[in-house]
Amino acid sequence: MIDVTIQYQQEQRIFALQTKNSSYMFGINDKGRLQHLYWGLPIGVEDCASLLRLSSHSSFDAELDREAEEYSFWGGTCYTEPSLKAIMPDGVRDLSVQYAGHEITEQDGRETLVITLKDKAYPVETKLYYRVIPEYDLVERSAKISNTGDQEIMLESMQSAAWSIPYLQDYRLTHVTGKWSGEFQLRDTLLTEGKKVLESRRGFTDGHANPWFAIDDGQATESEGRVWFGALAWSGNWKLVAEKTAFSHVKITGGINDFDNSWLLGAGDTFETPVFVGGFSDGGFGRMSRHMHHYQYDYVLPNNETRKVLYNSWEATYFNVNAQDQMALAERAARAGVELFVVDDGWFGGRNHDRAGLGDWYVNKEKFPNGLGELIDRVHELGMEFGIWVEPESVNPDSELYRQHPDWVYHFPTRDRTELRNQLLLNISKPEVKQFILAFMTDLLHNHKIKFIKWDMNRTITEPGMKDHSLNRQKEVWVRHVQALYEIWSELRSRFPHVEFETCAGGGSRIDLGIFRFAEQSWPSDNTDAFDRLSIQEGYSYIYAPRTMTCWVTDSPTGMNRRSLSLKYRFHSAMMGTLGIGSNLNEWSDESIGQCAEFVKQYKQIRPLVQFGNQYRLSELKHKGVTAVQYADAAGSEHVLFAFLHSQRLGEPLPRLRLKGLVAGKCYSIDGLPGTWSGRALMNVGIELPLRGDFDSLMYRIREINEKKAGSL
Template sequence: MPQISCAPDAALWLISTPHTSYAVRIDSGGAPCHVAWGGRLTLDEAAEIAARQPPVDREISSFEGRPPVGDELPVDGGARYGVPSLQVRFADGTRAVEWEPAGHDIREIPGGASELDLNFHDRHYPLDIGLHYRVYDDSDVIERWTTLRNTGTDDIVLLRADSAAWTLPPRADYRLSHVTGQWAAETQLGRETLPFGETVLTSRRGIPSHHANPWVMLDGGDASEDHGQVWSAALAWSGSWRITAQRTASDGRAGFTGGAGHDSTTLRLGPGRTHTTPRFAGLHTEGGFGAASRAWHAYIRAHVLPHPGEIRPVLYNSWEATGFDFDEKRQLALAARAAELGAELYVMDDGWFGARRADRAGLGDWTPSPDRFPEGLTPLADEVHRLGMLFGLWVEPEMVNADSDLYRAHPDWVLHFPHRTRTELRNQLVLNFARDDVADWAYGWLTALVADNGIDFLKWDMNRSFSEVGPAGPEGDDRLWSRYVHNLYRVTDRLRADHPRLRIEACSGGGGRVDLGILSRTDQAWPSDNTDAADRIAIQHGYSQLYPASTMAAWVTDVPNELTARTVPLAFRFHVATAGVLAVGGDLARWSQEELAEAAGFVDAYKQVRHLVQHGVQHRLRAPVDDGPTVVQYTSPDRAEVLVLAWQRAPRRGRPELPVHLAGLEPGAVYRDVATGVSHHATVLTGHGLPLELPPGDWASTAIHLRRVSD
C-alpha cells in the first residue's frame, strides 16, 4: 500500500509511492510549503530536509521577497512575486490570501489508494481551501487537486484557480520537454533549456489544442532516454488550460503550476458554493524519459482508461474512400471488402445525415439522409454485423452549420456575442454546451441513435476552436469555459452508462483534444488528421511521451497521400500503423487483389502482436532524430514476447547499419525469431544488439517478433 504519514510536531506530511516520496509542511506563518519530491524518504529524513529551509519570518531583501518557487499553492499576498496558483477577489476588493491551518485527513481508498487532505481557512475572509493528494499502490503518480468553498454571504471572484503547483530541487541547470505543433503536425517533441523567469504553455481555444498538450517534463539537463531523473505532470482537463514553468536565479530551483482556464478567465463563487479543480497528476522517475513514459503509460492504463484490459479491434473507416459522395450501396460494398481484409470494426464517416453533401451544410441535423439511406441505418448496421464486424459512426455533436434546420430553429444555441459577427471556421459554429438544454439535446439524439441502430462505436469529432465565448452567464463571469467541459463530460458519462458496450474515439480535427480528462471517458484517440506514414513517425514519437499506444489510432491510407502527396510502400505504411491501434482508411474498391492480399497479411500479422503493442511495455530504442532508423520495442509484461518495429526513410551511403540494443528482456533467457526461427540470447540482444536487416532502398521497414524459448 502507498503510505501517508504525519509528524504533527513538525507539521510535516510524507507521501510515499512504490519508488518515490513527496513531503509537504506548514510553515511558521501557516502556509503550506513544499519540502521534497524525489527518491524514497523516511519521515525523519524528510524532517531533516524541512529543517534546512529558512523560516518564513526571516529577514528578506526588500528586492527579493519570498522565493517564487516553494509554496505548495502560491497565492497573492505579502512579499510574493512569483506566479500565483490561486488569486481571489473578496467582496470588499481585497485580493490577498492568508493561510490558517484547519486540520488534515488521511484515509485509505478501496482498490489500493490513499488520500491526504490538508484543510485551511483564510484568516479573515469566508474561504475554505483544501489541498488534496491521492496515490496508488501500483504507481508513482501523485494526483493533486484543490477545492475552494465560499462559507460567507457574498460572492468571491476566482481570478485564477490552479489545480496544483510542483516544486523541484535546486539544480545547476533545468531543461523543459513538451510538445508543440499545429493541425496535421501535432505532438512535435521539443527539449530546450528552461530560461530564468516564467515560461507559459497554454491553450485559449476551448480545447487542449493541436498547438500544445497539457503536460510538461523537467530534468536537470542531463537526462537521456535511459538515464537521469525526470519530473513531469499532466492535467486532466479537456478545455483551455495554462501551465507556467518557473526558474529562479536566487536558489537554483524550478517548478510549475497549472490548471484549467487561461489568462483572462474568471469564476464567481457564490455563497455556499464549492469549486473543485481538475486533477494535475505529477510523477518523478529515475531512468530517463523512457522510464517516465512507461510509468505514465502504466498509470493511464490502470487508473484513467475505462476499459484498459480490452484489445482494441482493427478498424476500417470510410472517409478517404468516399468523402461526402456515397450511398448505402457503396457503403455495403466497402464493408464487404473491409471484412475480407480482416477488419473487425467498420466506421462510416461524415456525410450520412441530413443535407450533408459538403462541409457547408447539415451539421446539427442528426437523422439519416433519406435519399442515401431510405430505410435508415439499420440495413447497413445489420449487414456489417452479419459480416462479423462492429458498426461505428462519425459524429460531431458540438457543432452546427448555419445552413441547417437546427441553426434556423435555435440560432441562440451557438457561442456568440450580441451585436458581433459570428465567426465561422470550416463553415461551422460551436454549439454552447455550457447550456444545459443544448447538452441535454445532444445526449437525447446520441442515446437514441446508438440504441436504434445497434451502434458499437462513435468517432466523436470536434473540428474548430472556440470564438465569441459569451455572453457572460448569470454569474457575470467566464464560467462558460468550464461549464462547457463539465457538460461534455456529463453527456459522455450518461451515454456510456446507457450503453455499456459502446466505445468512443476522441477526435478534434486530429489531436486537438487529447488529455487525461477525455481519455477517462473514451477508449482511444485520433492523434492527427495527417495519415502520411513518414510524418506519423514524429507525431507518434511525441504522442508516446505521455500516452500509451493502446490509445493511439493509426491509419493506413492510400498513396499518394491526400495531404502530403507522398508515396511510400504499403509495408512501410502498415509497419508505422502497427505501432498503435491499427486501422485502414484507403479506398478498398480501388485496391488490386494483390494489394488486398498483401494488406490482409499485414492485418493478420498485427493481430498476432497487438497484445504487445496495446498492453506491453514500450521502449523507444532510437528516436526519429536523423536519417538513421527509428526503432520502437514492445515487450509483454512477463517478458515472454518482444516486438521490434523499425522504419527508415532513406539509408545514407557509407553509413553502417548498426545493431539495435534491446531492453527489458528476461536475463539469461533465449528468444527465438517467430519468422526465421533464429534464436538469440538475451544477453547478446541487450549487450551486442539485434541486426535489423532492413530491406534495401528507401522507405525500408521491418517488424521482428521474438518469443522466449521455454526451458
C-alpha cells in the same frame, strides 16, 4: 524499503507521500504555510526535517520560502505564479491562508490525503487532495475551493497544483508543440530565470501544445537519468507555467487557464479543479512513459478491453456516402480482417459537403432509403461491429437546427459570427442545447446497433458570449463548455455502457487525461502519412498509451505530402497503436486485399504486446535516420520490434540496434532469422538491421525459448 503509504509526522510537522521508488514531502512551517521540501528517490522524514525553515534575502525578497509554497495563494509577499487568486465581497484582492487540519482517508482502495487551509479573515476554504499511485511513482493532486460565507466571491485563478523541482545544475523542459496535421512534435529548452508558458486559449486541449511537462538536468536519456513530470486532466483552456526564480528554484504551476477566465463562487458553493498528476522517474523518459501508460490502463480509461481493428470510410467516400457503396466497402473490409466498420461524415441531414447540414441529426433518406439498419445488418452479417461519426457541438448556419435556434451558438450581439470550416459552435452548457444533444444521441444509439462513436470537434471557440448569463459570469464560458461536455459523455456512457468512444478534434486537439476518463481511444492527427506519423506517434507516446492511439493505413501517395510508401511500411507504422484502415478498398485489387489481410493477421498476433505491454523507444540510431520502437510483455518473454529507415546514405551499413526489457540470462528466437540469442547479447551487443534504401521498415517478433545455450549473433 520504505513502506508505501501516506504519513504525517506530528513532531516535525511533515507530510510524507511514499511510492515504490520515490518520496514526496512537504511540511507546515512556522507561519502555518505548506512548504515543499523534497521530491525524488526514497528518503525518510528525518532526512529532510532540517529543510522546513523560513528564509529571506532582503526586504525585496523577504520570504523566499514562499517560492516553494506547496499551493501558492496570491497575497502578501507572493510574487511567483499563484495557484489561487480571488476577490473578496468587499473588494480585497488578497489571500492570507493557514493550515487548518488534515485527514487521511481511503478512496477506491487508495489512501488520500486531504489538507484544509483557511483564510484568516474571509470565508474561503481550500482543500488540497493528494492521492498516491505507489506502483507507478505517481501522485494525483487537485483542489476544492469553497465559499463558506453568505456573499459571492470571485475566483480569478484556480490552479490544480504547483510542483517544485529539486535543485539541478540545469533545468531542461521537454514538451510538445504542433499544428493541424503536425501534432505532438517534441521540443526541449533550458529554463532560465523567468517563465515559460505552455497553454491553450482555443477552448479545447489544442494541437499547438498539450498539457504535460517533463523536467530533467539536461542529461536524461530514454533509459537513464532522473525526470520529474506531470500531466493535467483537462479538455479546455489550460496553462502550465514553468517558472525559475533568481534563487534557482523551479516550480511548475498548472491548471485551468486564467486568461479571460473567472468564476463566481456563490454562498456555499465549491469549485473543484481538474486532477494534475505528477511523477518521478529515475529510469529516464522511457520509464516515465511506461508508468504513465499503465496508469491510464489501470486508473483512467473507462475499460480495459482490446481495441478492435477498424475501417473508416472517410478517405474512400468523403461526403459521398450511400448505402450501396458503404456495403461494398464493408465486404472488402471484412475480407481484410477488419473487426469494426465506421461510417464517417456525410450520412445525415443535407450533409453533401461541409457547408450545410451539420446539426440536423437524422438519417439522410436519399443516401439510406432503407435507413441505417440495412447497412448495420450487413456489417453484422459480415462479422464486424458498426461505428459512426458525429460532431454534436457544432452547427452549419445552413441547417434546420440553426434556422430554428440561432441563439444557441456562442456569439456577441454586436459582432459577426466567425465561421470556421463553415461552422459555428453551440453553447452546450445551455440546458436546452445539452438536452438536444442527449436526445438525438440517445435516439441514434437506442434505435441502432452501434458499438463505436467517433466524436469530432472541428472548431475553436470564438465570440465567447453567453446571452443567458450575467456580466460577471461571462468568463465562465470556457469552463462551462468542458463541464457540459463531460456531463454529456458521462450520461451517454451510463445509458449505453457497451458503446466505445473515440475523441477527435480536427485531429489531435482534444487529447488529455480528462477526456480519457470517457474515451477509449483518440485520433491523434488528420495526417495519415506513415512517415510523418512516426514523429507524431513518438511525441504522443511520451505521456499517452499506445492502446489509445488510432493509426490508419491509407492510400499512397497521400494527399498530405505526395509521398509514396510501401504497404509494408504503412502497416508497420500503423501497427504501433490501435490499427485502422482508411484506404478506398473499392479500388484495391484482390491481391492487395489479400496482402492487407496478412498484415491485419500479424497485427492481431502481436496486438496484446502493443496494447497491453511495455513500450521502449530505441533512440540510439535516431541520428542515422532510424526510428525503432519495441513492445514487451510484463515477464520479458515476448517482444515485437518495429524499425524504420528514412534513407540510406553513402552505402553505409547501420550500426547494431540494442534492445531493451529482455531477461539477460534467457534465450530468444527471432521469427524469420536462424539461430538463437541470449537476452544479454540482444541488449548489449544488439542486432543487425537489414534496412536499405528509402523508407524501409521491418517487424521482428522475439520470443523466449527454453534452450540452455544461445547461438551467435
